[in-house]
Amino acid sequence: DISLQNVERLPRLSRVAVCGGTHGNELSGVYLVRELLKVKKKKKKEEEDEDGGAMSVLLVLSNPRAMQQCLRYIDTDLNRCFTHACLIGPTLDKTPYEMRRARELNAMLGPKGSAGAMDLICDLHNTTANMGLSLITYSDHDWICMHIFRHLQARTHGLDRGGGSHLKSAQYDLKWVGPVGPQPHGVVRSNIYTTMKSGVQYMLDWVHFFNSGVIFDGGFMDVFTVVKHIDYPRDGETHNITAAIHPQLQDRDFCLLRPGDPLFQTFSGETLRYTGSEPLYPFFINESAYYEKGIALCLARKRPYKMSQIFKKYA
Amino acid sequence: DISLQNVERLPRLSRVAVCGGTHGNELSGVYLVRELLKVKKKKKKEEEDEDGGAMSVLLVLSNPRAMQQCLRYIDTDLNRCFTHACLIGPTLDKTPYEMRRARELNAMLGPKGSAGAMDLICDLHNTTANMGLSLITYSDHDWICMHIFRHLQARTHGLDRGGGSHLKSAQYDLKWVGPVGPQPHGVVRSNIYTTMKSGVQYMLDWVHFFNSGVIFDGGFMDVFTVVKHIDYPRDGETHNITAAIHPQLQDRDFCLLRPGDPLFQTFSGETLRYTGSEPLYPFFINESAYYEKGIALCLARKRPYKMSQIFKKYA
Known part of the structure; x- marks a missing residue:
């Protein structure tokens, strides 16, 4: 109907x-x-x-x-x-x-x-x-x-x-x-x-x-809504980053990140893990322009989005 | 001996x-x-x-x-x-x-x-x-x-x-x-x-x-020796580039480029080919810092290089 x-x-x-x-x-x-x-x-x-x-x-x-x-x-x-x-x-x-x-x-x-x-x-x-x-x-x-x-x-x-x-x-x-x-x-x-x-x-x-x-x-369409940003680990004094995006996360934008998954690899070789409690979808992983903004990646929730039927209004 | x-x-x-x-x-x-x-x-x-x-x-x-x-x-x-x-x-x-x-x-x-x-x-x-x-x-x-x-x-x-x-x-x-x-x-x-x-x-x-x-x-080792550079095609007036590296060449550094192979794709979609007469090895393909230097890629000859035996001279 x-x-x-x-x-x-x-x-x-x-x-x-x-x-x-x-x-x-x-x-x-x-x-x-x-x-x-x-x-x-x-x-x-x-x-x-x-x-x-x-x-x-x-x-x-x-x-x-x-x-x-x-x-x-x-x-x-x-x-x-x-x-x-x-x-x-x-x-x-x-x-x-x-x-x-x-x-x-x-x-x-x-x-x-x-x-x-x-x-x-x-x-x-x-x-x-x-x-x-x-x-x-x-x-x-x-x-x-x-x-x-x-x-x-x-x-x-x-x-x-x-x-x-x-x-x-x-x-x-x-x-x-x-x-x-x-x-x-x-x-x-x-x-x-x-x-x-x-x-x-x-x-x-x-x-x-x-x-x-x-x-x-x-109809329905999946959309991602940003929840929060995560910054790189940084040195307390110099504010320089001390880790890069983990190789297992790099290039995996829009793939589900679960609590405990690798997030960063420090420059001395240590793995740092995602400590959040909610599985979320990462995107803008390792965008160069965001280093200065303090963003290593963004995290989003995915949800089915209900779209209306649309057509042109005649004036 | x-x-x-x-x-x-x-x-x-x-x-x-x-x-x-x-x-x-x-x-x-x-x-x-x-x-x-x-x-x-x-x-x-x-x-x-x-x-x-x-x-x-x-x-x-x-x-x-x-x-x-x-x-x-x-x-x-x-x-x-x-x-x-x-x-x-x-x-x-x-x-x-x-x-x-x-x-x-x-x-x-x-x-x-x-x-x-x-x-x-x-x-x-x-x-x-x-x-x-x-x-x-x-x-x-x-x-x-x-x-x-x-x-x-x-x-x-x-x-x-x-x-x-x-x-x-x-x-x-x-x-x-x-x-x-x-x-x-x-x-x-x-x-x-x-x-x-x-x-x-x-x-x-x-x-x-x-x-x-x-x-x-x-022993012998293959080495690449640079022969020449190739610039992007450019607009005569504005000097802006009018083509990008061809998708078939992009990321193929050190793979042999033969006469007639695709080199560039213009922004209107046309393929431009390598017109040189000698097959050569491309490298530094699409290096961002070289746009301003007028270099789209470098071309090299590969040759076997004869290495000497070496050891430390005692003073």
């Missing part, structure tokens, strides 16, 4: 942004956005507008100065600058570059929370963790992202291995495709570039279907 | 230096040298001196400022600062940090070419290329390094896969153990740390055997 199903009618998605280079040394997104810009330049604009499912796609290179120097950021992590507090402050001479740039991006893609804001933002990342093609969203009532996740899950090999999407508590209304990994920062690996390229195309296809009036059925 | 063999009698190796952090984001060497410093602090000095094979081992963290910021270098690549021209210039306010540091290291480990210089320097590196445990030396008449290579080759799995040592034309009298790969920069992978730790121990064992009067037989 269709009336028993949760049904959501949602407005069409007219404006989509695809962003690369939010972290300047995560190169798949940088080169993908550059390539898409080239392709767009060649295409004729009028072709797109004749189509009922069409949307405008804005292509953005988010942090050009960090890209140019092949660094994650110049002054501060751009990806942590989209809080309301950061966005509304005054711009002074000493304002960090990324905070200025976040305000520019907010003017271009937002303003955040306004009627003129993008309908969907897809921000492309990489990680040195072995997470396959993973997708992150900040709310578990975001039906659009959840349906896009399922659409990609059915079409990409990376997601099968990575274990699917995971959720994070609300931070900003940015939506992400990515990270895709493992890939060292400052490197492009062709297979990862190609996987990301397909992923973005599948996402745009889905938006096109949705805008054209396709009904997407509800 | 032993008289037909090439025999070299060489002075004992009294002073050995093990250096980590020459590139501040190549973390295996950084954490290994820190660990060896800790172990040394605990050990009693007198134990070492009673042994006929003993040597002094100087442990050096080469580029502390780059290590602190987890960057390859602060101003310029330290590993290119050990030319005579760099070492003898005047130190001014504007002298790059690494050039000053090279002069400090030269005072500590050299001076280069003097009687007081170290007998052997082992400089530890990492690469994002899949090179296994590889060793680089700058002269093919360096019998000590060649024998150490063979000693390690017999004892480590990494070398079997990587395809052994390779030679480079003379630049400086630094000798290297490493790089060990593949490992993203800014990351420690425990298995690579452990391989490097064993490698350094095998090297020190060998020096101990040599100093104790052990005779090392000659």
Whole structure:
């Protein structure tokens, strides 16, 4: 009986942004956005507008100065600058570059929370963790992202291995495709570039279907919700790390970690074990950018997530 | 008949230096040298001196400022600062940090070419290329390094896969153990740390055997000698790369590349092939630090190398 199903009618998605280079040394997104810009330049604009499912796609290179120097950021992590507090402050001479740039991006893609804001933002990342093609969203009532996740899950090999999407508590209304990994920062690996390229195309296809009036059925999907972070063991005086991720845990993102399982191997060769009482799913295992943030890995709970049926609301 | 063999009698190796952090984001060497410093602090000095094979081992963290910021270098690549021209210039306010540091290291480990210089320097590196445990030396008449290579080759799995040592034309009298790969920069992978730790121990064992009067037989060993570098295809205007290493070449370091084999995949999906006329062995395939140097991979010739028998010269 269709009336028993949760049904959501949602407005069409007219404006989509695809962003690369939010972290300047995560190169798949940088080169993908550059390539898409080239392709767009060649295409004729009028072709797109004749189509009922069409949307405008804005292509953005988010942090050009960090890209140019092949660094994650110049002054501060751009990806942590989209809080309301950061966005509304005054711009002074000493304002960090990324905070200025976040305000520019907010003017271009937002303003955040306004009627003129993008309908969907897809921000492309990489990680040195072995997470396959993973997708992150900040709310578990975001039906659009959840349906896009399922659409990609059915079409990409990376997601099968990575274990699917995971959720994070609300931070900003940015939506992400990515990270895709493992890939060292400052490197492009062709297979990862190609996987990301397909992923973005599948996402745009889905938006096109949705805008054209396709009904997407509800159902269940496994999602991972972050519970906590674990830092590396560190020296009390120097704060230097004293152990690395254990070889038996390395590259095992989204594989269940049980109490007593090996977690770290100290530099003198000792094994340190997981002392938590709850079995949890590790991810972002050994991400290079998180050493400075005090994160060796994140731990998540996996749960079946009930999705609503969705289709486009006619205005 | 032993008289037909090439025999070299060489002075004992009294002073050995093990250096980590020459590139501040190549973390295996950084954490290994820190660990060896800790172990040394605990050990009693007198134990070492009673042994006929003993040597002094100087442990050096080469580029502390780059290590602190987890960057390859602060101003310029330290590993290119050990030319005579760099070492003898005047130190001014504007002298790059690494050039000053090279002069400090030269005072500590050299001076280069003097009687007081170290007998052997082992400089530890990492690469994002899949090179296994590889060793680089700058002269093919360096019998000590060649024998150490063979000693390690017999004892480590990494070398079997990587395809052994390779030679480079003379630049400086630094000798290297490493790089060990593949490992993203800014990351420690425990298995690579452990391989490097064993490698350094095998090297020190060998020096101990040599100093104790052990005779090392000659014989043949395959070595790789660099022939040329190949850069990424680039856009004429922006100089941005327009292709990545082809998926069929990625991670195939030290596997023969034949004329017509895939070399790059462009960001639009086209395959570019190797147009050289000579089959050669690729290495340093997709090393992140070499994008800025214009090197996508190096190509080498493999040849059997005739080693002399060596033993210690008695003074």
